[in-house]
Amino acid sequence: MAEQKRDFYEVLGVSKGASDAEIKKAYRKVAKENHPDLNPDNHQAEVRFKEANEAYEVLSDADKKSRYDQFGHAGVDPNFGAGGGGYGGGFGDFNDLGDIFGSIFGGGFGGGQRQNPNAPTKGGNIRQTVMVDFTEAAFGCEKEVMIDRTEPCSTCGGNGCAAGSSPETCSNCHGSGTVQVRRQTPMGVFASSAQCPKCGGKGKIISQPCSACRGQGVERKRRTVQVSVPAGIDHGQTISIRGQGNAGSNGGPAGDLLVTVTIRAHAKFRREGNSVLHDVDISFARAVLGGELEVDTIDGKVTLTLPEGTDTGTTFRLRGKGIPDLRGKGRGDQYVTVNIATPQHLNKEQKEALHAFAKTMGEDGADLGKKTLFGGKNNKKKK
Missing domain, CATH: 2.60.260.20 (Urease metallochaperone UreE, N-terminal domain)
Known part of the structure; x- marks a missing residue:
């Protein structure tokens, strides 16, 4: 019964004079806190989630909001015979709600934009320390540091494939690295993105992996790197040496070597x-x-x-x-x-x-x- 419903402004926790932006922000908060995926087997959360959807469908529509402000639930619920489009459990503007759930749950109704797993990615940084004397820090010096880092495999050149073969685009996700997962809930069907189980989110499959790197495309090497300690550096400061970190992927640049200086007393x-x-x-x-x-x-x-x-x-x-x-x-x-x-x-x-x-x-x-x-x-x- 409509007369048993809570006030929509109370449901979202906003005042009657709230702006569209405030209403939308309040709805996002309530919907996220009570979403069925985050509250399995919680009937009260399910009820609050449904209330929030009903409230937002009305208060986000200027015409319905005007009738609701004037006549209350009777102005928007057809059960009262006062006209209106009703809301009866639907989601109203799917595009608006899709945007909201996409930003909250990383996919929502439309899936949202996903980063290309085959795009060039910078390698990880490596952190190391070097100890210098008081006067070496004052006037600068050259030091050598030993590091272990990943480099493109010298056998396959970094593509992870055996000689004469190349990576294949995953037929399951078509190279995106993600698949759409649909879940039936009491409020309808929700779609979200998940890692492709066939390629492990890489978007490609290596059927003939390189025997040296086992398809990883990188190998670990120990290297000695020359570090120029600048004059005037203080205890605990860090020197960044670009490109001396771990190898990037898909043609991306290597990471950096970050050397923190320790000065002897x-x-x-x-x-x-x-x-x-x-x-x-x-x-x-x-x-x-x-x-x-x-x-x-x-x-x-x-x-x-x-x-x-x-x-x-x-x-x-x-x-x-x-x-x-x-x-x-x-x-x-x-x-x-x-x-x-x-x-x-x-x-x-x-x-x-x-x-x-x-x-x-x-x-x-x-x-x-x-x-x-x-x-x-x-x-x-x-x-």
């Missing part, structure tokens, strides 16, 4: 972007008196001038002594941080010199280096 230097960081220990005397300090850089040793009274933790900048920019836009800088190293195990003469220095600084040198009651040096906490 350096004993002295650290890297932040294009900057090089370097810590240097200096003596107390050098920090106080200043002078010239020889420091290491990735280019070799350079002389740095320390001013008198340099504090521990002071950082100096060496322009242009950092990492070359990967895009060739100059170089970064090196930052040298100096730390005052406290001398250990002083002899008597050195200690006396420090006591004398302390007195000149206004300190009472008598208690410096004194032993505590516990046998250690006097290092009382400052208040």
Whole structure:
């Protein structure tokens, strides 16, 4: 009975003022969630699926929608004697619904467009890693990597056939690689595309396969590939070498070799972007008196001038002594941080010199280096 039907807008979950696009989008969602193929033996889903079809048939038709908005179900159901085309379980506009089911289920009523299985296809990429030293990454280098990849069979040339034979177009799918499968449901017959069982989706059949590759058209080879590591590359970055991956199919290009760079840690230097960081220990005397300090850089040793009274933790900048920019836009800088190293195990003469220095600084040198009651040096906490 029509009076027992749910409101069509409620069925699709849209408001009465919804646009055609909103109605269509809502229908797609409800139909997909409750499609019989996705909900076998689920009676409630079957009921909701039927409701959605009825609702969409009316609300997607401007004339029927107008009558429904004015008279409700009586305006579109002939059982009420109010005219109208009715909907009684049909699907209305098959073209529209075919498009919808084609996009949802990959075939729907019309099958949809399928990719040609015999079209040229690019081969798969290969991933590899290479380890380089800190300075090799900074200035670039050449490395060799070993890979295993597929290549066109050297015996059959890649067609997979024995000498004197060639692939045949599959008579079952006529080269498309897919066949139409029709399924009877309570809502009617649904058609969808499936892989051709005869050719396995390839669209062609090799009756006399190559003995070397067994009809696959490719063979696995171990190769050594030269990799040019560019100056300035950073840890974890990847170099792409086109055409050095696995073989393509049907005349398609080979894939790429993707080489990820790993940089060994350096004993002295650290890297932040294009900057090089370097810590240097200096003596107390050098920090106080200043002078010239020889420091290491990735280019070799350079002389740095320390001013008198340099504090521990002071950082100096060496322009242009950092990492070359990967895009060739100059170089970064090196930052040298100096730390005052406290001398250990002083002899008597050195200690006396420090006591004398302390007195000149206004300190009472008598208690410096004194032993505590516990046998250690006097290092009382400052208040």
